Amino acid sequence: MQTRGYNAFSYADISAEVGIRKASIHYYFPSKGDLGRHLVARYRQTFRKKRDQIDHKTDDSRLKLTQYIQLYLDGLQNERLCLCGMLAADFNTLPQAVPEEVKSFFADNEAWLAKVLTEGSKAGVIRCNGLAEVEAQLLLAALQGAMLVARSRGDISQFQAIAQKLLAMLEVKSQTV
Amino acid sequence: MQTRGYNAFSYADISAEVGIRKASIHYYFPSKGDLGRHLVARYRQTFRKKRDQIDHKTDDSRLKLTQYIQLYLDGLQNERLCLCGMLAADFNTLPQAVPEEVKSFFADNEAWLAKVLTEGSKAGVIRCNGLAEVEAQLLLAALQGAMLVARSRGDISQFQAIAQKLLAMLEVKSQTV
DNA sequence: GTCTATAGGTGGATAGAC
DNA sequence: GTCTATCCACCTATAGAC
Numbered sequence: 001m002q003t004r005g006y007n008a009f010s011y012a013d014i015s016a017e018v019g020i021r022k023a024s025i026h027y028y029f030p031s032k033g034d035l036g037r038h039l040v041a042r043y044r045q046t047f048r049k050k051r052d053q054i055d056h057k058t059d060d061s062r063l064k065l066t067q068y069i070q071l072y073l074d075g076l077q078n079e080r081l082c083l084c085g086m087l088a089a090d091f092n093t094l095p096q097a098v099p100e101e102v103k104s105f106f107a108d109n110e111a112w113l114a115k116v117l118t119e120g121s122k123a124g125v126i127r128c129n130g131l132a133e134v135e136a137q138l139l140l141a142a143l144q145g146a147m148l149v150a151r152s153r154g155d156i157s158q159f160q161a162i163a164q165k166l167l168a169m170l171e172v173k174s175q176t177v
Numbered sequence: 178m179q180t181r182g183y184n185a186f187s188y189a190d191i192s193a194e195v196g197i198r199k200a201s202i203h204y205y206f207p208s209k210g211d212l213g214r215h216l217v218a219r220y221r222q223t224f225r226k227k228r229d230q231i232d233h234k235t236d237d238s239r240l241k242l243t244q245y246i247q248l249y250l251d252g253l254q255n256e257r258l259c260l261c262g263m264l265a266a267d268f269n270t271l272p273q274a275v276p277e278e279v280k281s282f283f284a285d286n287e288a289w290l291a292k293v294l295t296e297g298s299k300a301g302v303i304r305c306n307g308l309a310e311v312e313a314q315l316l317l318a319a320l321q322g323a324m325l326v327a328r329s330r331g332d333i334s335q336f337q338a339i340a341q342k343l344l345a346m347l348e349v350k351s352q353t354v
Numbered sequence: 355g356t357c358t359a360t361a362g363g364t365g366g367a368t369a370g371a372c
Numbered sequence: 373g374t375c376t377a378t379c380c381a382c383c384t385a386t387a388g389a390c
Contacts, residue, residue, distance in 0.1 A: 007184040008270040024374045088325040089266030093185040106326055137335060138319060138342045145322025148265040149283055158314060165315045169346060201356045
C-alpha cells in the first residue's frame with residue numbers, strides 16, 4: 001500500500017508475502033476495506049507513538065521538527081511513502097471508513113506540528129509568521145509532496161534538501177541564509 | 178486518471194464517457210501504457226502552453242507565480258489533481274515510458290520555477306535564499322502535497338491558504354508578516 | 355473506424371472440508 | 373485457522389464481421 005497504492009495491491013500479494021492463502025487472510029480481514037482501515041489505524045498508532053517519543057526526548061522545538069521529518073525519511077529509505085499520503089492520492093476510490101482515517105491522520109499531524117510551532121515560537125527558537133495552523137499545513141503538505149516527487153526522481157536527497165529548506169524557513173535569524 | 182489514479186480508471190470508464198466501445202478505444206491506444214503516455218504528453222503540452230502564456234502576459238515574477246498556482250487551482254475546482262502528482266503516487270505501477278514522462282514534467286516545472294525565482298530575485302521582487310533550484314523543488318512539492326491534502330479534507334481553501342503562505346515566504350520585506 | 359464477441363487473466367469474496 | 377475450490381465481476385486485449 002505504501003509503495004504501490006491501495007488499488008495496486010491485493011490479497012494475493014499479502015499471501016505471497018506471509019505464506020498464507022488468500023482465503024485465510026479473509027478470515028482476519030473479511031473485506032479489503034476492513035484491511036485498509038486496520039492498516040491505517042495501525043499506521044496512525046505507531047506514528048503517534050514515535051511522535052510521542054520525540055516529545056519526551058527533547059524540548060527543543062527545532063529538534064522535534066528535525067526528528068519528525070526523520071520519521072518520513074526512514075520510510076522513504078525503505079521505499080515506503082507515507083501510507084496516508086498514498087491513500088490521499090487514491091482518496092476517491094477508498095471504501096467504507098478508510099477516508100475518515102486518512103483525514104484524521106492529517107488533522108492529527110497538523111495539530112501536532114502547530115503545537116510544536118507555537119511552542120517554538122514562544123521559546124524564541126522558531127519564527128512562525130501568521131497562523132501556526134497554516135504553517136503546519138504547509139509543512140505537512142510540503143513533506144508529502146516532497147516524498148512523491150523525490151521517489152519519482154529516484155533521489156531521496158531531494159527530499160532531504162526540501163526538508164532542510166523548510167527548516168531554514170522557520171529559522172529565527174538570518175534573513176538571508 | 179486525475180481523480181482516481183492510474184490503476185482505478187479503465188477503458189470501460191472512457192467508453193461510458195465518450196460513447197464508444199472499449200474495443201474502439203484500443204484502436205487508438207492499443208495498450209493502457211500507450212494511453213497513459215499520450216495523456217501525460219498532452220497534459221505536459223497544454224500545461225507548458227499555459228505557462229508560456231503567463232510568461233508573455235507579465236514580467237512581474239510574483240504575478241507569474243500567482244498565476245502558475247492558479248493553474249493547479251483551476252484543476253482542483255474541477256475535482257482534478259495534477260495528473261503527474263497522481264501518477265507520482267502510482268509511480269511503481271506505471272508501465273512502459275510513462276514514468277519518464279512524469280519525471281520530465283517535474284524537471285520541466287522545477288526548471289521554470291527556478292527561472293522565475295532567479296529573475297524575480299534579480300529584479301528585487303522576490304527573496305530567494307540559497308539555491309533557486311531547491312526553492313523551486315520546495316514550491317512544486319508543496320503545491321503537489323497541498324492538492325492531495327486539501328482534497329482529502331474536502332477543503333480547497335486549504336490549498337489556497339498554503340499557496341498564499343508560499344508566496345509570503347518569498348516576500349522581499351516583512352520579516353514578520 | 356466501430357462494432358460484437360470473447361479470450362485470458364486477476365481482482366475480492368465465499369463455501370465447506372479438515 | 374487454514375486449506376482447496378469456486379464464483380462472479382472486472383480488467384486489458386484481440387479476432388473478425390460490418
